Amino acid sequence: MIRSRAWLPTPVFSLLLLFVWLLLARSVSPGNIVLGGALAILIPLLTHRFWDSRPRIKKPLKLLRFVLRVLGDIITANFEVAYLIANPWRKLNPHFIEYPLILEDRFTITLLASTISLTPGTVSANLRMDGKSLLIHALNANDEEALIKQIRERYERPLKEIYEC
Structure with a gap:
């Protein structure tokens, strides 16, 4: 079984990347959705190990x-x-x-x-x-x-x- 966290280390960031890609492309065509989705998965996968962990919000x-x-x-x-x-x-x-x-x-x-x-x-x-x-x-x-x-x-x-x- 593949854990979703392994494929999407930062799901909110991935959604934001997809959204920004679609805004930049100014099109919601299936090709742009697939390309934006691929970028939204690959970019966090390739870069998440370089990010510092954020402290938890206590209040x-x-x-x-x-x-x-x-x-x-x-x-x-x-x-x-x-x-x-x-x-x-x-x-x-x-x-x-x-x-x-x-x-x-x-x-x-x-x-x-x-x-x-x-x-x-x-x-x-x-x-x-x-x-x-x-x-x-x-x-x-x-x-x-x-x-x-x-x-x-x-x-x-x-x-x-x-x-x-």
């Missing part, structure tokens, strides 16, 4: 709250950055900050770095090789410690609670 409701918080922060930061740009007489204080990480799992560190980069005015620039700190560029960082505390409380601690790590 899904906190994840929803985290996503809503990030969306709100993105909207707020867009207005703040627009205000800074629209007022050229304001003196900006761009700064690189070395952010010490509490997180240890590569997946959650990637989520944190992506969240920081999604928020206008901040960009994750580099992760140290030892994985202990993240280099962040802030467009207007008046208080380095306040920014570190804000990132830790708003993003890093919730990620640590959400995922089992």
Whole structure:
């Protein structure tokens, strides 16, 4: 008996690949369905051993709250950055900050770095090789410690609670 997990290591990803293939082909012909289905099976089969395992979501409701918080922060930061740009007489204080990480799992560190980069005015620039700190560029960082505390409380601690790590 052949286990379905062996043929479809990531079934949701396979469905997404098939869907994207059909969108790119702009046709739902039998040939495109067969070709897209073959790609949707082969690509995950050939690449799944290179992927890191994702930690399990421990608190899904906190994840929803985290996503809503990030969306709100993105909207707020867009207005703040627009205000800074629209007022050229304001003196900006761009700064690189070395952010010490509490997180240890590569997946959650990637989520944190992506969240920081999604928020206008901040960009994750580099992760140290030892994985202990993240280099962040802030467009207007008046208080380095306040920014570190804000990132830790708003993003890093919730990620640590959400995922089992």
